[in-house]
Amino acid sequence: MVVGHAHAPPVTAGRGPVGSGPGEVSGQRLEDEDLPPDTVGLLEGLTTTRAIRRYRDAPVPPEALRAILFAATRAPSGSNRQPFRLVVLTDGDRAAQAKSLVGTNARRLWGAKRRGDAYDGGSGTDRASPKARLADAMGVSVERFETVPVLIFACLVRYREPTPTEGASVYPAVQNLLLAARALGYGGVLTGWHHGVEPELKALLGIPDEVALAATITLGVPAGGHGPVRRRPMNELVFGDRWGRPPPWAVDPPGTRHTSAGPPPGR
Amino acid sequence: MVVGHAHAPPVTAGRGPVGSGPGEVSGQRLEDEDLPPDTVGLLEGLTTTRAIRRYRDAPVPPEALRAILFAATRAPSGSNRQPFRLVVLTDGDRAAQAKSLVGTNARRLWGAKRRGDAYDGGSGTDRASPKARLADAMGVSVERFETVPVLIFACLVRYREPTPTEGASVYPAVQNLLLAARALGYGGVLTGWHHGVEPELKALLGIPDEVALAATITLGVPAGGHGPVRRRPMNELVFGDRWGRPPPWAVDPPGTRHTSAGPPPGR
Numbered sequence: 001m002v003v004g005h006a007h008a009p010p011v012t013a014g015r016g017p018v019g020s021g022p023g024e025v026s027g028q029r030l031e032d033e034d035l036p037p038d039t040v041g042l043l044e045g046l047t048t049t050r051a052i053r054r055y056r057d058a059p060v061p062p063e064a065l066r067a068i069l070f071a072a073t074r075a076p077s078g079s080n081r082q083p084f085r086l087v088v089l090t091d092g093d094r095a096a097q098a099k100s101l102v103g104t105n106a107r108r109l110w111g112a113k114r115r116g117d118a119y120d121g122g123s124g125t126d127r128a129s130p131k132a133r134l135a136d137a138m139g140v141s142v143e144r145f146e147t148v149p150v151l152i153f154a155c156l157v158r159y160r161e162p163t164p165t166e167g168a169s170v171y172p173a174v175q176n177l178l179l180a181a182r183a184l185g186y187g188g189v190l191t192g193w194h195h196g197v198e199p200e201l202k203a204l205l206g207i208p209d210e211v212a213l214a215a216t217i218t219l220g221v222p223a224g225g226h227g228p229v230r231r232r233p234m235n236e237l238v239f240g241d242r243w244g245r246p247p248p249w250a251v252d253p254p255g256t257r258h259t260s261a262g263p264p265p266g267r
Numbered sequence: 268m269v270v271g272h273a274h275a276p277p278v279t280a281g282r283g284p285v286g287s288g289p290g291e292v293s294g295q296r297l298e299d300e301d302l303p304p305d306t307v308g309l310l311e312g313l314t315t316t317r318a319i320r321r322y323r324d325a326p327v328p329p330e331a332l333r334a335i336l337f338a339a340t341r342a343p344s345g346s347n348r349q350p351f352r353l354v355v356l357t358d359g360d361r362a363a364q365a366k367s368l369v370g371t372n373a374r375r376l377w378g379a380k381r382r383g384d385a386y387d388g389g390s391g392t393d394r395a396s397p398k399a400r401l402a403d404a405m406g407v408s409v410e411r412f413e414t415v416p417v418l419i420f421a422c423l424v425r426y427r428e429p430t431p432t433e434g435a436s437v438y439p440a441v442q443n444l445l446l447a448a449r450a451l452g453y454g455g456v457l458t459g460w461h462h463g464v465e466p467e468l469k470a471l472l473g474i475p476d477e478v479a480l481a482a483t484i485t486l487g488v489p490a491g492g493h494g495p496v497r498r499r500p501m502n503e504l505v506f507g508d509r510w511g512r513p514p515p516w517a518v519d520p521p522g523t524r525h526t527s528a529g530p531p532p533g534r
Contacts, residue, residue, distance in 0.1 A: 031518050031521070032521060034520050034521060035310055036310070037308075038308025038309055038310050038311055039308075040308070040309040041306075041307070041308065041309060041450075042305055042307045042308060042309050042311070042446060042447075042450040043303070043305050043338060043450040043451070045309035045312075046338040046341060046443050046446055046447055046450070047337065047338055047341045048341075051343050051347075062514075065514070066516040066517065069501065070501055071310060071313040071314055072505075073498055073499075073501055073504045074313060074314045074315075074316075074496050074498060076318055076442075076456075076457055078459065079384070079401075080318075080401065080497075080526070082498055082504060082527070084504065085504055085505075086505045086506065087506045087507075088506065088507050088508075088514060089507075089508060090507075090508075092508060095508065134346075134347065162431040163431065164429040164430065164431065164479060164481075165462075165481060165482075166431055166434070167431065167432065167433070167434020167435060167438050168434060168438050168441070168459070168481070170434075170438075171434050171435050171438035172438055172439075172441065172442035172445075172457070175342065175343075175438070175439040175442040175443065176313050178343070178439075179309060179313055180310060180313055182309065183308075183309040183313070189343075190343055190435060190439070192345065192432060192435070205510050206509045206510040206511065208510070211510075214431075214432060229341050230347075231340055231347075231349055232349050234336065234340055237340045237349060237351065237352055237353065238336045238339075238340065238352075239352060239353065239354045240354075240355050240356075240357075241355075241356060241359060241361055241362065242354070242361060242473045243352075243354060243472050243473040243478075244473065247332070247355060249297060249333040250333065250336065251297040251298050251333060253300070253302050253337065254298070254299060254300075254301060259347070260349070
């Protein structure tokens with residue numbers, strides 16, 4: 001495969017979305033087109049891809065979807081079985097119905113989670129806290145769910161009974177998808193908003209009974225931007241030689257910002 | 268966070284492993300060091316990261332492990348709970364014991380799988396077929412398992428009963444890890460060679476009972492190299508608007524090579 005970035009331009013801090021400007025849609029046939037050149041470095045992309053939940057009112061053009069989904073399908077899977085399938089919805093009646101079904105469900109699930117996980121208690125009473133900011137972003141995103149430019153269901157074609165490790169053959173593809181979106185100026189988020197409406201979604205989209213819905217992903221041009229992500233300090237997540245003991249090299253780069261975010265410990 | 272690649276050099280086809288040459292180990296304290304600059308583009312990395320099962324007899328130095336594991340921990344997880352933990356083993360008695368335990372188990376599992384999945388039948392009788400080449404690479408890798416430079420166990424700290432979708436909070440970190448290795452001139456592979464010896468491994472490494480082993484990863488300097496991966500054609504994996512119908516833009520880039528690999532259909 002000759003990829004378009006074999007002789008790529010210098011890595012920069014990124015660019016605007018690929019193919020979204022007037023006149024940028026090539027008249028060439030896709031069969032003859034390489035992938036777009038890279039403007040974001042690999043390590044940079046891995047450390048600065050945020051969960052993007054809010055989008056500008058702009059579509060993701062076909063040539064961008066092609067590159068993003070191609071990269072997703074290059075992910076590894078057990079024995080290279082490639083049991084993942086990605087169902088992409090943009091416009092039209094069926095897409096609108098799917099967005100409505102998942103949006104309604106997402107508002108129900110998020111309402112229950114916000115209460116159950118006490119997002120508005122503890123540090124969440126400080127509106128500037130990471131917890132409160134996550135809760136606000138989640139609230140806005142589920143309210144506007146029907147307006148997401150692209151809705152993608154990551155599916156798993158099972159060949160055996162469900163296991164807790166079967167995700168090893170679908171979530172690497174999902175992560176590739178989110179990183180590829182970042183590479184082209186887009187952004188997305190991995191959610192479980194399909195939980196509870198799987199039968200309705202399968203009926204709507206013609207997904208066979210034996211296929212599992214593994215993730216609901218939304219995608220678009222970020223309303224905000226990508227950048228360094230907040231996580232726990234590395235020495236809480238990485239151990240050396242045995243459990244619980246961080247190795248001496250588990251040291252965050254200068255300027256790393258931290259959060260434990262999410263629900264309170266123990267929830 | 269100020270990352271070292273904010274003003275990165277041009278993307279090239281890659282480079283030798285970071286920090287592996289004589290004199291390349293910096294005397295600076297890691298706390299003051301940014302991540303290494305990027306030499307591989309993001310989209311390029313996503314589409315050319317192979318499963319690397321055979322390694323040169325060379326270590327992965329601390330500054331490379333630091334960058335690789337940092338990138339792994341920047342992955343997304345449900346509610347940003349960050350329930351993943353990565354236990355990294357390199358040298359010493361405990362590492363040797365873990366490698367021996369997993370190696371012995373891998374040879375047992377692979378022997379059963381090679382027979383059960385008929386890797387040596389059908390197209391596997393042609394030694395040049397993707398199936399036979401995968402089988403050969405697997406055979407060699409399990410034979411030499413004890414020599415892997417780095418062994419990493421990806422763990423999941425559960426907060427609820429096991430579910431088929433819990434992997435959404437650990438396998439993105441695993442994929443980031445493998446991609447970050449690629450970024451720095453290393454390579455690795457995601458395996459399930461811990462299956463069946465979890466109790467022995469947990470006892471050896473002090474991993475609590477309630478923590479799940481999600482993946483066994485090996486890492487090192489590739490004996491071969493990275494490059495375009497073989498998968499099914501994109502239009503078999505990506506659907507538009509509904510199940511089973513590829514969208515018109517699901518077109519592989521020129522020169523893409525394909526395989527269904529793995530075990531025969533239906534296994």
